[in-house]
Amino acid sequence: MEEMDSYSRTVSAVAAEVTGKVAAVRLGTGSGSAVVVDGGALRDPSPDHPARTTASTVLVTNAHVVGRSRRGTASFVDGTEVAVVVAGSDPLSDLAVLRAPEPAELPAPVRLGDADGLVVGQLVVAVGNPLGLIGSVTAGVVSALGRALPTRSGRAGRVVEDVIQVDAALNPGNSGGALADHRARVVGISTAVAGVGLGLAVPVNRTTRHILTTLLEDGRVRRAYLGIVGAPAPVPSDVAERYQRSNGLRLAQVVAGSPADHAGLRAGDLVLEVGRQPVEDAQGVQRQLFGDAIGSPLPVTVLRNGAMVDVVAVPTELS
Known part of the structure; x- marks a missing residue:
C-alpha cells in the first residue's frame, strides 16, 4: 500500500498545482483546453526565470483547436472566464498561442519542463477538459517517444514530429491541455487521441519554445x-x-x-x-x-x- 500511497500523493500534488492553470477554451465551433504560460519563460527557460504572471502571460493550445477562429473564451475551474484572441497558430507543430486582453486576470502560469529528458515508463499526468468536464486529471506513463503524427491540415506528407505517446486516458476536449511530469512541470501539450488507452502530446523543448516565441512575435512560423x-x-x-x-x-x-x-x-x-x-x-x-x-x-x-x-x-x- 505504501507504493500506491506514494503514487497517489504524487499525482494529487501535480493535479493541485496544474489544474487551476488549464482552461477550457471555445473558439468558433472548436473547443478544447489551453495552458497558461509565461511568455518570458519561453525565451529564458533557466531556473532563475521562474514562471510568474506578467504582461506576457499567454495561453498555449493546439492549432487544430483554434482552426480558423480569431477569438473566443477561456474558462477556469474557479469560475473565471476571460475573452481571448489568437496571437498565432502553426498547424505543422499543432501549436497555437492565445492572448487575453487583460493578462492580470489569468491564473499564475505553469512551470515549463524539458521533454528531451523524458524516458519511457516515466510517470506523467494529463490535465484538461475531456468531453467538456473542466479540470479533469488522468495519469499514466510515457509509452514511447519520437512518434510522428499526421497533421490535420489535409496536406499529404506533413507530420508533427517527435510526439510523446502516453497511456494516460485522453478524450475529445483534452487537446491543448497540459502533460506534466512528477514535479508538476509541463513537458507536453496534449494533441490527439490515437485509440483506446493511447494518447499523444507535442513535447515542450527547445524547438517548441522557439516556435511559440515566434508565434508571439510574428503570429506565424516561416519554415x-x-x-x-x-x-x-x-x-x-x-x-x-x-x-x-x-x-x-x-x-x-x-x-x-x-x-x-x-x-x-x-x-x-x-x-x-x-x-x-x-x-x-x-x-x-x-x-x-x-x-x-x-x-x-x-x-x-x-x-x-x-x-x-x-x-x-x-x-x-x-x-
Whole structure:
C-alpha cells in the first residue's frame, strides 16, 4: 500500500498545482483546453526565470483547436472566464498561442519542463477538459517517444514530429491541455487521441519554445521545407566508433519532387548530419529548417550502403 500511497500523493500534488492553470477554451465551433504560460519563460527557460504572471502571460493550445477562429473564451475551474484572441497558430507543430486582453486576470502560469529528458515508463499526468468536464486529471506513463503524427491540415506528407505517446486516458476536449511530469512541470501539450488507452502530446523543448516565441512575435512560423520523413535508427558499430555517433535518422520517405528528392536523398538513407550539425532524430533536422534556411544551400551527410554520401539540398519555403 505504501507504493500506491506514494503514487497517489504524487499525482494529487501535480493535479493541485496544474489544474487551476488549464482552461477550457471555445473558439468558433472548436473547443478544447489551453495552458497558461509565461511568455518570458519561453525565451529564458533557466531556473532563475521562474514562471510568474506578467504582461506576457499567454495561453498555449493546439492549432487544430483554434482552426480558423480569431477569438473566443477561456474558462477556469474557479469560475473565471476571460475573452481571448489568437496571437498565432502553426498547424505543422499543432501549436497555437492565445492572448487575453487583460493578462492580470489569468491564473499564475505553469512551470515549463524539458521533454528531451523524458524516458519511457516515466510517470506523467494529463490535465484538461475531456468531453467538456473542466479540470479533469488522468495519469499514466510515457509509452514511447519520437512518434510522428499526421497533421490535420489535409496536406499529404506533413507530420508533427517527435510526439510523446502516453497511456494516460485522453478524450475529445483534452487537446491543448497540459502533460506534466512528477514535479508538476509541463513537458507536453496534449494533441490527439490515437485509440483506446493511447494518447499523444507535442513535447515542450527547445524547438517548441522557439516556435511559440515566434508565434508571439510574428503570429506565424516561416519554415524551410526539405521533404523527408524518418525515424531514429542505430548507426553501425564501425561508423559509430569512428564518428562518435550512436544514432541517426533513417529515411522512410523522400517526397517526390521535394528539395530532398532533387538533392538525391533516398528512402533508406541514414542521415548523420544536416547543416554540419549532428542529427539523431527528426527534431535535429527541424532545428535546421526555420526561416533563415529557405533558399540557402544545406549540406546533408548520409550513410548509404556502407558509404558516406554528401549532398546539398536547397530548402524551399513551406506553404
